[in-house]
Amino acid sequence: MLTKAKNKKEIKKGIEFFMVSNKFIHRFVKACQVVFLTGNGLKAESVGGNIFNEEKLSLKEQRNNAPEKFWQRVLDARKQYQQLQPNLGHFALVDLENRFEDFTLITTAIDGIHRRAGNKNLIELKGNVFQNRCYNCGTVFNADLKNVKPVCPHCGSTDILPNVLQERQAPEESKLKQAQRVSAEAEIFVTAGFNDQNEDIKALPFIAKANGAYLLEMNQEKTEYSDAMNEMITGNPAKLLTAIVLILEKI
């Protein structure tokens, strides 16, 4: 996918400051179980000032207070998120998924971009703005961007909310357990543009390390996890991801 990318200059720029060790590359090419963990730092643009990221009330409280206004605001926010496009870093992660036998992408981003780019083995720890969840039967279903008031396709309930976590909410237990399991099994664990405040999510790289994984961090600047990593590369995570794919293609 990257080889078809038009913007070769952008990729070249990424390689210039890509200083990953041979030790990492050797372990990476031989690995079977690989986990990447991404956050909002992977994308260049972000969507701010909407119902998903700037509200003091919970989504449930807002819905119960004024359902029609709530669903209209949700629809407006979803349309904003729809404008975001995957970048080369997102496509690099699709290439990586195709390359490794056992590849899992964990993300704290709610924008659904990894799914749109084409990643399949994906754990969206904080949900996806393009999905709804039924609180009567638990069904998660794709949102209809034309229909303002959703109804559960499984049980007909209108006790529906967007399938996203707000800042102070803990991740869903089944997703967290899945993320903890793949982290514990990982041989290589890479974070890209990841920086999160939730204690359970913050623990994932440490679970991987405690179980013998080699840890690499790609971020714009040092984070509180950097010292615990085997390696840390400072730079634009999207460009660093494209560089890593190009290096693998040359081996």
Ligand SMILES: [Zn+2]
């Ligand atoms: Zn239902």
